[in-house]
Amino acid sequence: MSGGHIVARRPFPVAARAELGDAQLRANLRKATHTIRDKRLRVVGEVPDWEALRQAGAAIKDDVLARLPELLEQFEAAATAAGATVHWARDAAEACAVVTGLVRDTGAAEVVKVKSMATQEIGLNEALEAAGIAAVETDLAELIVQLAGDTPSHILVPAIHYNRAQIREIFSRNGLSARTDDPPALAEAARRHLRAKFLSARVGISGANFAVAESGTLVVVESEGNGRMCLTLPETLISVVGIEKILPTFRDLEVFLQLLPRSSTGERMNPYTSLWTGVTPGDGPQTLHIVLVDNGRTETLADSVGRQALRCIRCSACLNVCPVYERVGGHAYGSVYPGPIGAILSPQMSGEGANRTLPYASTLCGACYDACPVRINIPEVLVHLRQTGPHPPAERAAMRALSWAMRDRRRYTAALRAARRGAAPIRLVAGRRGAVRHLPWPLSKWTSTRDAPLPAKQTFREWWAHERA
Amino acid sequence: MKVALFVTCVNDLVFPGTGRAVVQVLERLGHTVEFPVDQGCCGQMHANSGYREEALPLVANFVKTFDGYDAVVGPSGSCVAMVRDWYPKLLPDAAEVAARTYELSELLVDVLGVTDVGATFPHRVTYHPTCHGLRMLRLGDRPRRLLAAVGGLELLDLPGAEECCGFGGTFAVKNAGVSGAMLADKCQAIAGTGAEYVAAVDNSCLAHIGGGLSRAGGPARPIHYAEILAATS
Ligand code: SF4
Numbered sequence: 001m002s003g004g005h006i007v008a009r010r011p012f013p014v015a016a017r018a019e020l021g022d023a024q025l026r027a028n029l030r031k032a033t034h035t036i037r038d039k040r041l042r043v044v045g046e047v048p049d050w051e052a053l054r055q056a057g058a059a060i061k062d063d064v065l066a067r068l069p070e071l072l073e074q075f076e077a078a079a080t081a082a083g084a085t086v087h088w089a090r091d092a093a094e095a096c097a098v099v100t101g102l103v104r105d106t107g108a109a110e111v112v113k114v115k116s117m118a119t120q121e122i123g124l125n126e127a128l129e130a131a132g133i134a135a136v137e138t139d140l141a142e143l144i145v146q147l148a149g150d151t152p153s154h155i156l157v158p159a160i161h162y163n164r165a166q167i168r169e170i171f172s173r174n175g176l177s178a179r180t181d182d183p184p185a186l187a188e189a190a191r192r193h194l195r196a197k198f199l200s201a202r203v204g205i206s207g208a209n210f211a212v213a214e215s216g217t218l219v220v221v222e223s224e225g226n227g228r229m230c231l232t233l234p235e236t237l238i239s240v241v242g243i244e245k246i247l248p249t250f251r252d253l254e255v256f257l258q259l260l261p262r263s264s265t266g267e268r269m270n271p272y273t274s275l276w277t278g279v280t281p282g283d284g285p286q287t288l289h290i291v292l293v294d295n296g297r298t299e300t301l302a303d304s305v306g307r308q309a310l311r312c313i314r315c316s317a318c319l320n321v322c323p324v325y326e327r328v329g330g331h332a333y334g335s336v337y338p339g340p341i342g343a344i345l346s347p348q349m350s351g352e353g354a355n356r357t358l359p360y361a362s363t364l365c366g367a368c369y370d371a372c373p374v375r376i377n378i379p380e381v382l383v384h385l386r387q388t389g390p391h392p393p394a395e396r397a398a399m400r401a402l403s404w405a406m407r408d409r410r411r412y413t414a415a416l417r418a419a420r421r422g423a424a425p426i427r428l429v430a431g432r433r434g435a436v437r438h439l440p441w442p443l444s445k446w447t448s449t450r451d452a453p454l455p456a457k458q459t460f461r462e463w464w465a466h467e468r469a
Numbered sequence: 470m471k472v473a474l475f476v477t478c479v480n481d482l483v484f485p486g487t488g489r490a491v492v493q494v495l496e497r498l499g500h501t502v503e504f505p506v507d508q509g510c511c512g513q514m515h516a517n518s519g520y521r522e523e524a525l526p527l528v529a530n531f532v533k534t535f536d537g538y539d540a541v542v543g544p545s546g547s548c549v550a551m552v553r554d555w556y557p558k559l560l561p562d563a564a565e566v567a568a569r570t571y572e573l574s575e576l577l578v579d580v581l582g583v584t585d586v587g588a589t590f591p592h593r594v595t596y597h598p599t600c601h602g603l604r605m606l607r608l609g610d611r612p613r614r615l616l617a618a619v620g621g622l623e624l625l626d627l628p629g630a631e632e633c634c635g636f637g638g639t640f641a642v643k644n645a646g647v648s649g650a651m652l653a654d655k656c657q658a659i660a661g662t663g664a665e666y667v668a669a670v671d672n673s674c675l676a677h678i679g680g681g682l683s684r685a686g687g688p689a690r691p692i693h694y695a696e697i698l699a700a701t702s
Contacts, residue, residue, distance in 0.1 A: 017646045026650075110658075323633045327650045361644060363637025364517060366604035386519030399515055403523035406478065406509040407530045416482050435683045445642035449649030450680030453483050460476050460485035464504045 002124040002296030004380050005151070007353040008334025009188045012361045015332040015354075025161050029329050029332075032160045033320045039266025040317060040371070047262065056255045058375040061311035064246050065301060071213040071246045072292065078216030082278020084288040095293045096127035099205070099238055102289050108202045112221060115139035116207025116228040117314050118240045118293055120152060120336040124205070135205070136197050138226040140190050147174045153330030153338065156264050156316040161302035161329050177264065190328045194226065198415050204234040204285065208241045210256060211290075214249045217277040218290070221260055221270050231274050237285035243292050244310040256313060259373035263315035296349030305384040311374040318368035319376060324361055335359060340368035344381040368390030394442070416459045423455040470500050470581070473538035475531075475570065475671075477548045478510040484672045487544050490699035494586050495542070497699075500576060507534040513551035518639045521559065528556055532563045540580060541570040542694045546602025546670040554605050572602060572670060573695055574611035584614045590700045591621030593663035595689075597655070597678065599671040600633050611672055613693055619697060625662040628655070636677040652681040660687045668694040669698075 008015070019025060044050055076086045089095035103111055105203060110170035111128065112117065113135055125135040125146075137146045141159040145152050148170045152158030159167065164181040171178050178189035206227065210219040218239055220227050225309055231237060247253065261270040279288050301307050319325045319339030330338030334354060335346040343362055347355040359382045368378040391399075405415040428434060438444070446452050458466075472495055476488040492502045512527035531552065535541045543549045549572040556563035577583050596616060602608045617624050635651025637643070642648075655678060657665045665688065671677050672693050679691035 013644050013646065016644060020646050022651055090523075094659040167675075289551075323635070323651050324644075325645050326649055359519075359641065363600065363633050363640045364636060365600035365633035365637070367600075367631075367633070370604055383517055383519070386517070387521055389519060391519060393519075399518065399520045399523050402510070403512075403515055403520070403527060407526040409507045409509070412478075414507045416478075419482055430674070435680065437684070445645050446680075448645050448685075450677060451683045452650060452680060453676045455482050456485045458485060460488040461504075461506060463485055464506075465488060468504070469506075 002091050002294075002299070002350045004295060004336075006121055006296070006335045006337060007350050008346065008355050008358065009353055010334060010336075011354045011357040011440065013357065015334060016328045019332045020326040024163075025329055026327060028161055028163050029326055032157065033326050034076050036157075036266055036320045038261060040320065042265050043262045043268055047258070053255060053259055054373055054375050055247045057259050057313075057373055058311060059345075060252050060255060061374055062308075064248060065307055065310055067383060068243065068246065068301065072243060073215055075211055075213040075246055076292075078214065079278055079290055080216070082216050083393055084278045085291050089293045089295070091295045092122035092293075095122045095240060095295065096124055098291050099124060099240065100127055100133070102236075102238055103128065103153055103203055104131065106203050108133070108236075108245050110134045110136060110197070111203040111205050112136050112138050112197055112230045112234065113142075114144045114203040114204070114206035114230045115158075115222065116205070116240060117155060117336060118207040118242050119205060121242075122240065122293060122295065123299050124240065129376065136194075136201075137161060138194050138197065138230055139222075140187060142226060142227075143190055143194070144170055146303060147176075151331065152336060153313050154319060155337065155339075155341075161331075178400060198226075198233055199231045201230070203236045203238065204230040205444060206231060206237065206239045208239055208245055209260065210247050210253060211241050211245045212248075212250050212253070215277055217250065219253065220274045221257070222272045222274075223265060223267075223270055225272050228274055231276065232284045234285055236287040236289070238289045238291065240291045241295055243297050260313055260315055261291065263317040263371070263373040282366060283448045300345070300348040303348065306344065306348050306381050308376050309341065309381060312341050312345065313374060313375055315373055317371040317373065321367040321371045323365060323367070324363070335360070340378045341376070344376075344378055345356060345384060347385055356388075356390055368370045375383070384466070397432055413461060416461065420455045420457070420459055471539045472500055472502050472576070473535055473541045473542050474504050475508060475511075475535065475543040475548070475552075477543055477545045477671055478653040480544060483676070484552050484656075484693065487672055487693040487695050489542050490566055490695040491542065491579050491694070493699040494573075494577075494588075494695065497587060498581065498583060501637045505534045505536070507536075511548045511551050513548055513635045514638055516555060516559070517550065525559060528560050528563060531556070531562065532566050533568050535570070536571070540576060541566065542573055542576045543570065544573050544670070544693060545672065546572055546599050546606055546608065550601040550605035572606055572608060574615055574670065575606070576613045579617060579702070580700065582681065586615065586698050587613050588700050589699050589702055590697045592662045592666055593625055593662075594666045594668050594692075594697065595625040595627045595659060596630070596694070597627055597659070597667055597669045597674070598630055599669050599674045602670045603631060608670065612668075614662040615698060616668060616694060619700075622697070625664050627662055627667075628658050634674050636676050638673070639679055640695075648677075649681075650675035652677060656681045656687065660685070663687050666690055666692045666697075668697055669694050670694060
């Protein structure tokens with residue numbers, strides 16, 4: 001079972017078409033992805049053992065996936081011994097119910113949130129709102145999206161689809177005044193708004209980038225310091241953590257704290273890294289709940305090719321290098337996990353809705369695989385997931401026929417000859433370059449955006465038979 | 470050296486000049502080229518589109534056809550990547566022939582040790598490294614080195630060269646809108662170089678790029694780099 005914001009409602013090509021029409025969006029995305037792409041290349045290039053680090057990251061995560069039940073139990077025992085209460089949630093609905101109940105028990109009507117993919121995934125803000133609890137996002141970009149009444153379009157930079165002028169507009173609509181649309185002015189406006197929230201909040205909600213099994217420690221990696229506030233000021237902290245976030249030992253952080261910041265923000269080191277283990281009397285939250293969420297991860301783990309998607313550390317490097325993401329943005333993927341990782345993760349976590357169109361949302365160019373710090377072979381998983389379709393009947397028939405014709409010399413030669421002859425009348429009307437502007441359906445799908453080439457007057461094998469054999 | 474030409478189905482039907490060019494280049498260098506006529510399609514389109522079952526007989530046919538040659542050469546980055554990277558995963562028997570299958574620039578530079586193939590092509594050319602050649606076969610600068618050694622050729626840098634052109638096999642029709650947006654950016658970059666020709670190691674990508682260039686009406690034309698290496702005037 002799974003659910004939450006990981007099910008696409010519209011087929012990818014339909015959703016993409018709508019986004020492609022937005023020229024402002026494309027300009028914003030191009031600028032942002034290229035900036036972060038270049039930064040990442042620079043800081044990755046300066047690490048001499050980057051490839052070895054990637055391999056280590058992949059190996060540690062593979063080990064975790066192979067021993068997940070045992071490590072989860074170890075984590076639960078260690079965290080409990082340190083004073084935390086551990087809860088288990090099978091799916092999004094269960095996770096939301098647990099968290100909502102915990103907040104209700106405190107009597108708080110408002111919670112402050114650290115940016116977290118897991119809570120976005122399960123749709124926690126909406127669930128809290130339905131229970132009369134206001135959830136305040138405190139990450140700047142997440143706050144922008146929340147104030148705009150929008151959904152995130154990027155894992156790391158959820159407001160990547162807005163430019164500065166648009167952000168100032170969103171702020172002023174919500175009573176946050178920024179003097180100019182300079183980033184410092186915008187940040188100052190957000191800071192003034194959030195400071196009051198931090199100081200009054202009794203409950204904080206976070207995710208975790210890593211959960212260390214041997215010690216029961218949770219880790220949040222962030223840039224703005226808002227996370228540190230949420231993790232230390234409130235009396236109660238609730239951390240929602242996907243079950244694949246486990247690392248076996250504290251030492252393993254050495255690998256991931258190098259891989260993550262360089263791959264995500266293109267920084268050598270992130271400004272704030274918070275680690276906490278259970279409850280420390282007299283210091284920080286005195287009540288800690290950890291909600292471990294499955295929501296389709298166990299199903300994903302069962303697939304021997306597809307399970308590598310669970311190595312993901314949500315750095316978003318694959319989004320930033322993806323030529324498809326760059327053109328359509330995150331909303332086209334219909335899930336909180338957009339881009340290449342979303343195209344393999346969403347359909348595995350949930351086979352519902354239009355998720356099965358996502359594995360086709362790629363040219364298999366391989367840029368994501370090269371960028372991924374834990375070496376997830378995204379093209380391999382995309383091709384693997386395509387095996388189960390959906391396969392339109394006409395396409396299936398054509399593929400079968402082609403396979404039948406092309407495996408036998410006589411049939412193959414006859415098919416080529418037929419194609420060459422069939423093209424002869426079209427050649428008469430083709431332009432100077434021998435290019436065709438319009439072809440009937442289904443070939444019109446090709447000529448809708450580009451001219452089509454024509455079969456040659458003589459196939460290669462005909463030439464060979466004539467000249468050489 | 471006894472080299473077998475794996476021409477690929479797209480080249481056989483639509484771009485036979487590329488196959489002839491490979492024959493010319495290798496013969497000019499003193500090698501014997503054979504064309505095993507039982508060859509067909511490598512099955513890439515089937516496998517990549519989610520039809521592994523339909524691809525398997527084609528894989529088996531390739532292995533049977535090219536058994537026993539010293540080297541197999543294909544003028545297509547993506548078809549050779551299919552054979553080298555995917556065949557051993559699909560059919561364990563394919564590992565041996567897969568290891569002896571080369572993209573043209575690998576055969577010339579690595580196996581035969583040549584970068585100057587004695588060609589002349591007095592034109593302004595820009596080079597687009599196609600994704601499977603770049604990131605699966607890791608061809609690196611081999612094709613560029615071969616082109617740079619061609620007499621009279623002016624090699625122009627292509628901005629954003631390593632970005633995908635948007636072809637992607639059935640992606641080009643399943644997601645025609647996104648494919649077209651990627652193509653438009655690629656065509657603009659090509660036009661900006663002032664090149665007369667855009668060269669690549671894959672005619673399928675070039676058909677897509679060429680279709681975009683001719684639709685846009687610019688002067689640049691697509692050409693498979695083997696045809697440049699074969700040219701002598
Ligand atoms: S798949 Fe790899 S590159 Fe993409 S977000 Fe996950 S870890 Fe980062």
